Amino acid sequence: MIILVIVGIVSGLITAVSPCVLPVLPAILTSSIQDGARSSRRPYVVVGGLVTSFAVFTLLGGVILSSLGLPADVLRWVGIVTLAIVGLGLAVPAVGHILERPFQNTRMPKLSRDGNGFVMGLALGLVFVPCAGPILASITVLAATKGLSWGLVALTLSFSAGVAVPLLGFGVAGQRIGSHIKAVRTRLQAIRIASGVVLIVTALVIATNLAEPLQRLVPAALAQVQNQIENDSGVQSRLDSLAGRTNSSSGASGALTLDQCEQGPIDKLQNCGPARDFTGIDQWLNTPDGKPLTLAGLKGRVVLIDFWTYSCINCQRTFPYLNAWDKRYRDEGLTIIGVHAPEFSFEKVVSNVKDAAARYGINYPIAIDNEYATWNAWDQSYWPAHYLIDQQGNVRQVHYGEGGYAETESLIQQLLHTPAEAPVKVAPAHDTQGRTQESYLGSQRLQYADNMDLQYGKAATYVGNATPSLNSFSYDGEWTIGGESAVAGSKARIYLHFYAADAHLVLGGTGTVTVTLASDPSFKHVIAINGISDLYELYSGEAREDIMTIDVSPGVEAYTFTFG
Known part of the structure; x- marks a missing residue:
């Protein structure tokens, strides 16, 4: 626990001095000096509000939003709107007086003094949450999937304390410098108005994501320090313990963890410990009467568990090999089980999975893991990923991603004790070196759009760039950009x-x-979308660099580009 608290504080310190604080830093500095030396506690009030909302909503935000059925980004917009309102109250004194009236007969601090600062800090905490690094990501996931624990609360509070120290230093330093500047002491009303303008601009910058390019420019030295601390095996072990993860060999003599096996030689059988069973499966496909399978019931057979999701092109490239192995080795004692863990909401629809299985000729059993119970039991992080299990129920090979087909088939032959034969021949899929990366169109993972004025959650009309830079795309016309x-x-x-x-x-x-x-x-390809969400081919041929124009009829949903 002590080590996690120390790591939480250090990680918070690093986060607070990284470029991710740039959107909120001007607001902290200007708010700290807007009363000159009259309120020496103002920086503490502002930062106190920030870390309070930062900690509370990091731990409870997901639970609150899901229980109320609210969108995932509503807290961010609450923070943005609050910043804008507080800023407007400072920039326009008449508006400030109007905003104060509901609180005049209460014991709450007035908007123009410390109450203003605390409310502003609360709003800053809401918009600051997305700036955090791996430790905060772990906290968020654990809070959403495992619930609260004393260890999780301690880690969150220590991280928040680490964040607070540099920000408080900035605020106090700004106030002290301002109190020694005559122009600041004699023009406090103008300073408050300027502070209000800064808050309004801050709200606009955060709402339009204008600061994102700067926020991503984390100095290499800083990133290296953060990685060394947060990716330390001891720290990761304690995080795994806090999360209840069992990415271990279950104490088997000489066994490696699953990750250690994946990093080892792919062409050799390894001792990766006992396999984890299937848990929380919603439905089984391609089994007699839809009956569930268990590893205990499969003892004596070699089992290959493949985690996949049907719209993932990387997964689709593995299907010909999996189908060929199923056909060649099923009667010899091999059982392939595809655990379908969805990447998008539409992939949770079982009928869509059935249609995909029929299209790709998948006849081996499929486990529908919509709640990610089996995914989490295997400490999964990748699509595709497979685990080769011997007749005694021990994992003997782990492989993440595509490739390694010949090596995996050779190991299957060894476990089945079948005569060695040449690996199956499958028409090679395109695998262009240096190809454009996978690119998402929804706001949750939007990264490569060549537009500067994107709006989320509502219809907006864009003037696109007809010649976007390589490996990017540009929206043109009317689009409603949602989360996925x-x-x-x-x-x-x-x-x-x-x-x-x-x-x-x-x-x-x-x-x-x-x-x-x-x-x-001369190239023109018209695609009919028939209501089934799936992966559609836009172009296939020789590797080329080109600009593609995609005209989309109203109502069609676009999720992600993938390339080969």
Whole structure:
């Protein structure tokens, strides 16, 4: 516990001196000097409000929002609106007096003094939460999936304390410098107005994500220190213990952890400890009468567990190998089980999974893991990932991602004691070196859009860049950008600058998508979207760099680009 508290404080310190504080730093500095030397406690009030909301909503925000059925980003917008209102009250004194009136007959501090500072701090804490690093990410996930514990509360409070120290230093230093400057002491009303303007600008900057490019510029030295601290094996072990993770060998003699096995030689059988069983499965497909399978019931057979999700192109490239192994070795004693853990909400619909299995010719059993119970039991983090289990129920090979097919098949043959034979031949999928990265269109993971004025959660019309930079795309026309996807409106279009041998887009809804290429006027590909959310091919051929224009009819949902 002591080590986690120390790590929490140090990680908070690093977070508070990194570029992620840039959007809130001007607000802290100006609010600290707006009363000159009259209120020496003001920096403490502001930072106190910040760390209070930061800690409380980090621990409880997910629970509160899910219980009320509210969108995941509502707290962020509450913070932004509150900052803007407080700023308006300071910048326009008449408005400030109006805002004060509801509190005049209460014991709450007036808006123009410490009450103003504490409320502003609360708002800053809400918009500051997304800036945190791996420790806070662990806290958030644990709070959402494991509930509160004393260890989690201690880690959160220590992290918040670490965040508070540098911010308080900035605020106190700013106040002391301001109190020694005559212009500040004699023009406090102008300073308050300027502070209000800064708050309004801060709200606008955060709302429009203008500071994101700067926030990502974490100095290499700072990132290295943070990684050394937070990725230390001892720290990770304590976090795993706090989370109740069992990424271990269960005490088996000489056994490696699953991650250690994955990092070891892929072409050799290893001792990775006992396999974890299936848990929390919603439904089974491709089993007699839909009956569940257990590892105990499969003892005596070699089992290959494959974690996948049907719209993932990386997973789709593994299907031909898995299907071929199922056909070749099922009668020899191999059972393949695909654990389907959804990446998008539409992938939780069992009928969609059934349709995908039929399209890709998957006949081996499929476990629907919509609540990620089995995913968590295996400490999963990747799509695809597979675990090869011997006849006694021990994991003998772990592999994350694509590839390693020949090595895995050789190990299957060894475990089955079948004669060695050449690995199955599958038509090679495109795997272009240096191809464009996977690119999401929803706000939750939106990163490569070449637009400066994106708005989330409501319809907006964009003027797109017809020549976006390589590996980026640009919205044009009317789009409604939600958390997971963007929904097309009037004259919706996407310009995509890519390099790959094939390009795909996960689409849903009903309508058409028309694809053209800048370098080939004769290329025109019209895709009918029939209501089933799935991966659709936009282009396949020789590897090329090109600008693709994608015209999308109203109502069609676009989720993510993938490339090969």
